[in-house]
């Protein structure tokens with residue numbers, strides 16, 4: 001099978017979750033609060049990536065660990081979205097991630113630890129990823145690891161993905177990111193704190209992000225390094241050059257899952273055009289549309305259509 005026949009994008013969510021979004025008027029610690037609205041979606045970063053890539057028309061396979069009744073909810077929710085589930089079932093119960101939004105739009109997140117994996121679970125997932133990578137153009141791995149998962153596991157997955165001939169995208173942090181970089185993923189998306197830790201210099205604006213992204217790309221031989229700058233947009237370093245795409249000015253309802261939406265949209269555009277700058281534009285546009293929607297890691301087509309009407313603001317920087 002050559003790369004052109006690999007239609008799908010596979011996402012890996014090591015610690016899948018039920019994302020619970022609760023709306024309250026005022027968040028008051030040490031009191032009893034009643035939520036005005038509550039919503040549950042399949043979450044953990046990789047499943048937000050999967051949902052967005054599917055909504056953009058791509059064939060998507062979702063793998064990772066799920067457990068218990070919560071795991072069944074996650075698998076059903078994913079299937080309803082038209083995503084092919086290829087999860088590994090483990091013992092215990094998948095976690096819930098709580099996002100409390102108050103009337104001023106501020107978000108407070110509480111993330112449960114989730115179940116513990118053992119070496120047999122990890123071996124099973126490696127085999128599933130090896131198999132799915134052979135029919136995918138891109139395997140996108142996102143999020144924090146569950147308990148019991150070694151920090152170098154993403155690096156093991158990257159080696160399997162490359163051996164199967166697919167591109168490896170990694171969106172994680174701390175030790176998982178630094179270990180993962182040693183296996184040379186094709187794409188990473190550190191935030192400003194994470195890239196500051198990698199280069200040892202403050203990153204606060206597009207030009208400092210561009211310098212840092214070029215340095216990380218060169219040092220770790222990563223083809224695509226993107227730094228998310230929140231409301232300022234994103235900077236991407238590709239082939240020794242860097243571009244900044246400004247985010248459009250939109251009314252923000254819920255920012256949880258915007259970074260994941262960026263990865264989903266970047267992957268879909270990269271798969272179809274192979275152009276990382278076009279993928280950077282797609283990522284910024286779709287993550288802005290996701291910020292406009294109440295639902296975590298999802299967007300309304302009319303918001304995206306409106307954003308797409310304006311020409312993107314792209315600048316070469318660095």
Ligand SMILES: O=P(O)(O)OC[C@@]1(O)O[C@H](CO)[C@@H](O)[C@@H]1O
Nearest residue numbers: 019043044045097143144256257
């Ligand atoms: O613990 P992780 O996997 O790093 O993050 C989990 C999480 O906060 O990330 C997503 C938003 O990016 C949410 O869907 C989810 O609850």
